[in-house]
Amino acid sequence: MFQKDLLNWYEQNARELEFRKKKDSYSIWISEIMAQQTRIEAMLEYYKRFIKELPDMKSLAECDDEKLNKLWQGLGYYSRAKNLKKCAIQCMEQYDGHLPKTKKELVKLPGIGPYTAGAIASIAFDERVSAVDGNVIRVFSRLYDIEQEIDTKTKKQIEQLVDDSLPESKYISHYNQALMELGALICIPKNPRCSNCSIQSDCLAYKKGVQNDLPNLKKKKERxxxxxxxxxxxxxxxxxxxxxxxxxxxxxxxxxxxxxxxxxxxxxxxxxxxxxxxxxxxxxxxxxxxxxxxxxxxxxxxxxxxxxxxxxxxxxxxxxxxxxx
The missing domain is CATH 3.90.79.10 (Nucleoside Triphosphate Pyrophosphohydrolase)
Incomplete structure (x- = not known):
């Protein structure tokens, strides 16, 4: 199986990102919300500024809306910032100022969907759950040569494949991050860097030479x-x-x-x-x-x-x- 090769690759090639320095659920949560619709490299300075001003759940829950919007300026999709504050208030009221530790509980909070819940639960708390984002969908659609259009049914199929691939809990934090990192750095949308891929020998799309044709994404409606x-x-x-x-x-x-x-x-x-x-x-x-x-x-x-x-x-x-x- 490819898990060992992937984990070894991650150990050697993972980017040294600020929010990876410690397993802090608050920092991981903020970084994951910021990374939605925003490239990691572009959001890092915003992340540092945000954490400096609002270092914990209490400060975020009590933050003035105008200040919060100013801290978010440049990231766009301001509803994310509003949901961060709503979530912080709920955590102060229901979870003693902390995020819950399971994907099942996290997904109930404002602004936290299945991917973000899985990322927080697995990276911060070592829960053996998946975190399937666009990067992971791309990796698995190529790895298993999934030709079907990426619709709701196909996403569920991929999520099941990811769930079946999960290692034991002590490796889950690095494993989920490794899948995301592989998608971000190697298994990129156009012209994937297959020659640098640690799991190339397991990739069915690569063996067939169709990696550039996958994933089969639904056509977006014209704006x-x-x-x-x-x-x-x-x-x-x-x-x-x-x-x-x-x-x-x-x-x-x-x-x-x-x-x-x-x-x-x-x-x-x-x-x-x-x-x-x-x-x-x-x-x-x-x-x-x-x-x-x-x-x-x-x-x-x-x-x-x-x-x-x-x-x-x-x-x-x-x-x-x-x-x-």
């Missing part, structure tokens, strides 16, 4: 396009920010106005396209210079220090700063 016009009201070096509704995209975050108020001077900014998972915003924006200060205007220093600007608006914010500073 719909929405056209947006934003207005950035400025007085001196103050910028007006509007808190968005609590529903829909970027709910509860700060953005720019969509209502136009006539003014003496208008400066058009360069257009910008922001891509969400299911929609594209094709955006235009203008700076509207006011002759008096209005409510909810903030200095650049205050915005930079305390307020979270979503990535969708950051391009316009940076253009605005260049023109008014």
């Amino acid at each position: 719909r396009i929405e056209h947006k016009q934003f207005y950035i009201y400025v007085y001196d070096s103050f910028i007006h920010l509007k808190k968005r509704d609590n529903n829909g995209l970027l709910a509860g975050l700060y953005g720019f106005d969509e209502e136009y108020i006539p003014c003496e001077k208008e400066i058009k900014l360069n257009d910008y396209i922001h891509i969400f998972s299911h929609v594209e915003w094709h955006m235009k924006a203008s700076i509207l210079v006011l002759n008096q200060k209005m409510e909810d205007m903030y200095s650049i220093a205050e915005i930079d220090e305390k307020m979270a600007i979503p990535s969708a608006f950051m391009n316009f914010y940076e253009q605005t700063k260049e023109r008014i500073v």
Whole structure:
């Protein structure tokens, strides 16, 4: 079986990541949530900053929403941050400020799905359970030459194969991390690095020469396009920010106005396209210079220090700063 070769490879090649230095469930949880929709290399600095500011469950549960959003700025998918706080509050109330130790209990918490629950339970607590993410699905679809489209039924089939492959508990932490690491570094989506793969001799897709054709992913729906016009009201070096509704995209975050108020001077900014998972915003924006200060205007220093600007608006914010500073 390939488990021994995989574990040996991991021992020699695992990246030295901050959250792997100790088996701390809180750190592992934060890193796993941050790594959703974000490359490990891209999230590391955010992770370090977050842990420095919110080092434990209590500090996260008590964190002000504005501060939490600011710490999350740049990572996107802010619902993840909201669920982190909800989960922390629940853990303070029900689990004495700790995460539960089993996948079965973890999956009941806000923002924790089967993969994240399995990752925390196996890596932090050595529970003999699987943690099947996109990397692991890719590895096993090639390893077992699974040609079927990756739908719900096929995912269950792969999860069963992973469950059947699990080693005893004392190896489970490294084993699950090794599968993820192999998918991230070697068994990559395009042009997998098969010559460097420790389990190449067990890979059925490699033997057939079809590794580049797998996994057979479902075609994504085309993103719909929405056209947006934003207005950035400025007085001196103050910028007006509007808190968005609590529903829909970027709910509860700060953005720019969509209502136009006539003014003496208008400066058009360069257009910008922001891509969400299911929609594209094709955006235009203008700076509207006011002759008096209005409510909810903030200095650049205050915005930079305390307020979270979503990535969708950051391009316009940076253009605005260049023109008014």
